Amino acid sequence: MNRSLSVRSGKASSTQTSPTHRKGFSFASLRGSIQPELSRRLYRLIKSTNNLISAHEAAGKERDTIARELSEWGEQTQDEAVSDISDKVGVILSELGVQEDNYAHNLDEARGVLKTIRNTEKSVQPSRDSKNKIADEIQKLKLKEPQSTRLVILEQELVRAEAENLVAEAQLTNITRKKLKEAYDAEFLAVIERAEKQIILAKHGRRLLDLLDDSPVTPGDSRRVYEGGGAARQVLNDAEDDLRSWDQNREEDFSTPKEDAKEINVVLSTAAPSTPVQADEGDEGSPDSSHHNEQIK
Amino acid sequence: MNRSLSVRSGKASSTQTSPTHRKGFSFASLRGSIQPELSRRLYRLIKSTNNLISAHEAAGKERDTIARELSEWGEQTQDEAVSDISDKVGVILSELGVQEDNYAHNLDEARGVLKTIRNTEKSVQPSRDSKNKIADEIQKLKLKEPQSTRLVILEQELVRAEAENLVAEAQLTNITRKKLKEAYDAEFLAVIERAEKQIILAKHGRRLLDLLDDSPVTPGDSRRVYEGGGAARQVLNDAEDDLRSWDQNREEDFSTPKEDAKEINVVLSTAAPSTPVQADEGDEGSPDSSHHNEQIK
Numbered sequence: 397m398n399r400s401l402s403v404r405s406g407k408a409s410s411t412q413t414s415p416t417h418r419k420g421f422s423f424a425s426l427r428g429s430i431q432p433e434l435s436r437r438l439y440r441l442i443k444s445t446n447n448l449i450s451a452h453e454a455a456g457k458e459r460d461t462i463a464r465e466l467s468e469w470g471e472q473t474q475d476e477a478v479s480d481i482s483d484k485v486g487v488i489l490s491e492l493g494v495q496e497d498n499y500a501h502n503l504d505e506a507r508g509v510l511k512t513i514r515n516t517e518k519s520v521q522p523s524r525d526s527k528n529k530i531a532d533e534i535q536k537l538k539l540k541e542p543q544s545t546r547l548v549i550l551e552q553e554l555v556r557a558e559a560e561n562l563v564a565e566a567q568l569t570n571i572t573r574k575k576l577k578e579a580y581d582a583e584f585l586a587v588i589e590r591a592e593k594q595i596i597l598a599k600h601g602r603r604l605l606d607l608l609d610d611s612p613v614t615p616g617d618s619r620r621v622y623e624g625g626g627a628a629r630q631v632l633n634d635a636e637d638d639l640r641s642w643d644q645n646r647e648e649d650f651s652t653p654k655e656d657a658k659e660i661n662v663v664l665s666t667a668a669p670s671t672p673v674q675a676d677e678g679d680e681g682s683p684d685s686s687h688h689n690e691q692i693k
Numbered sequence: 694m695n696r697s698l699s700v701r702s703g704k705a706s707s708t709q710t711s712p713t714h715r716k717g718f719s720f721a722s723l724r725g726s727i728q729p730e731l732s733r734r735l736y737r738l739i740k741s742t743n744n745l746i747s748a749h750e751a752a753g754k755e756r757d758t759i760a761r762e763l764s765e766w767g768e769q770t771q772d773e774a775v776s777d778i779s780d781k782v783g784v785i786l787s788e789l790g791v792q793e794d795n796y797a798h799n800l801d802e803a804r805g806v807l808k809t810i811r812n813t814e815k816s817v818q819p820s821r822d823s824k825n826k827i828a829d830e831i832q833k834l835k836l837k838e839p840q841s842t843r844l845v846i847l848e849q850e851l852v853r854a855e856a857e858n859l860v861a862e863a864q865l866t867n868i869t870r871k872k873l874k875e876a877y878d879a880e881f882l883a884v885i886e887r888a889e890k891q892i893i894l895a896k897h898g899r900r901l902l903d904l905l906d907d908s909p910v911t912p913g914d915s916r917r918v919y920e921g922g923g924a925a926r927q928v929l930n931d932a933e934d935d936l937r938s939w940d941q942n943r944e945e946d947f948s949t950p951k952e953d954a955k956e957i958n959v960v961l962s963t964a965a966p967s968t969p970v971q972a973d974e975g976d977e978g979s980p981d982s983s984h985h986n987e988q989i990k
Binding site for chain 1: 697698699700701702734735737738741742744745748749751752755756758759760761762763764765766768769770772774775778779780781782783784786787789856859860862863866867869870871873874877878881882884885887888889891892894895896898899902905906907909910911912913914916926929
């Protein structure tokens with residue numbers, strides 16, 4: 397652990413000016429600067445998560461390349477044992493890559509949950525603004541025309557705006573807490589899934605390596621004939637079986653936590669029986685809500 | 694699993710022409726093309742492994758950014774519970790990043806072991822070439838001047854070259870098998886270490902999320918006072934303790950497999966008691982043997 401009990405930088409206000417990434421300008425980074433104050437930080441967080449996802453996707457792809465290159469190198473050694481083991485270790489490495497890619501995909505789903513919070517933040521901003529605007533207007537009018545009949549109307553409007561904002565703020569806190577838990581729980585589960593599956597693969601990978609006799613030969617002596625082919629094939633079968641069991645166990649253990657993601661409206665209606673403000677769930681057409689791949693590539 | 698029992702493409706000879714990465718030309722990629730035939734494939738594999746390492750380093754850095762952004766977002770929600778939990782989840786995420794970076798570092802050490810094979814391949818090439826050159830010369834001379842006295846000398850040279858090559862080939866097979874096992878065993882151990890430590894972190898991360906009360910509030914009601922601060926701090930302490938125990942257990946369990954890496958000369962001398970050809974271990978000044986960071990950035 398880095399032994400810190402907080403990752404907060406202390407002067408939070410200074411973070412608005414420091415760019416999160418040294419990436420130069422782009423339409424995406426410019427968009428970030430016109431987000432309403434309330435959703436700006438989460439907007440950045442969602443963008444950084446996209447970078448994280450891309451890094452793991454790249455790692456997954458590279459594993460696949462490495463697997464092929466290792467196998468082909470092994471073949472050209474013209475050593476039957478090295479050829480077979482390197483090919484089968486390649487299969488394990490390639491599957492490590494598949495798991496890395498699955499992980500990226502699961503992170504992307506967790507990232508989608510954060511967008512629900514951001515969209516709610518966006519939708520609450522006008523409610524706050526409108527309430528403040530009316531209060532300001534009342535203040536000004538009281539100074540200029542203390543007897544104006546419009547004051548009564550405005551006071552009524554303010555009460556209505558405050559009621560609406562009360563609902564909006566309740567929705568925001570409800571969505572924020574629920575979705576924050578949901579997003580990072582999904583993320584931690586993704587970490588555990590990748591980890592447990594990759595442990596399975598790595599352990600079987602080590603079994604493959606054990607099949608390679610590395611006792612040194614003296615010049616002129618030939619190696620004993622390689623007889624590990626069947627055993628090596630069995631290791632791959634075992635790895636496949638273990639991964640399949642993992643998936644089956646998960647299906648039995650979990651009551652599919654992803655279904656939670658569809659329950660958003662339940663919370664909304666609990667928070668606001670009168671439902672005057674809907675969290676902006678329909679905002680999925682916003683510029684950055686498309687799947688991250690489309691944005692990056 | 695991708696259900697394949699081999700990652701080999703079948704026509705191995707075609708791979709020489711297909712570039713491994715669509716990266717355009719660079720000095721590094723040009724260097725790749727002037728490697729001796731014997732070490733060309735491993736050269737590529739080592740380069741791809743470098744890309745893999747960079748991807749995991751990038752992921753580690755991004756985790757750190759995300760941790761800070763999450764914490765700062767939580768602070769601006771002005772919800773004490775969200776602020777505390779997001780900050781502490783940030784600490785866990787940041788530590789996930791540290792583990793990702795450790796993983797990259799361990800992959801880099803495994804990559805270093807592959808270089809030993811590549812250097813030996815490089816050093817064996819001249820021995821093969823020299824043997825073939827003398828054999829060719831004899832062939833030509835036999836046709837041109839069958840009675841030449843030089844033939845006797847050349848035949849003697851050939852016997853010596855063959856003896857030298859016999860040793861070189863024995864060294865190559867010994868180094869190849871030993872170092873192949875060592876490199877990928879180190880890599881699989883690195884996979885397991887990252888996985889086990891990240892499981893620890895993710896499980897404690899989920900405990901943190903459990904401290905966040907997400908039962909919905911109705912508009913106008915205020916949240917119960919957040920009392921999870923002490924418990925959240927304890928979760929971080931537990932995570933730190935568990936990681937420390939992991940490291941201590943490893944120290945007790947393993948007889949430090951990394952020390953193996955220094956035993957190369959033992960194998961060499963076992964294979965070749967007369968030691969005429971040394972595996973080119975001193976080749977660390979070659980263009981790509983510097984730490985991968987220097988190469989990429």
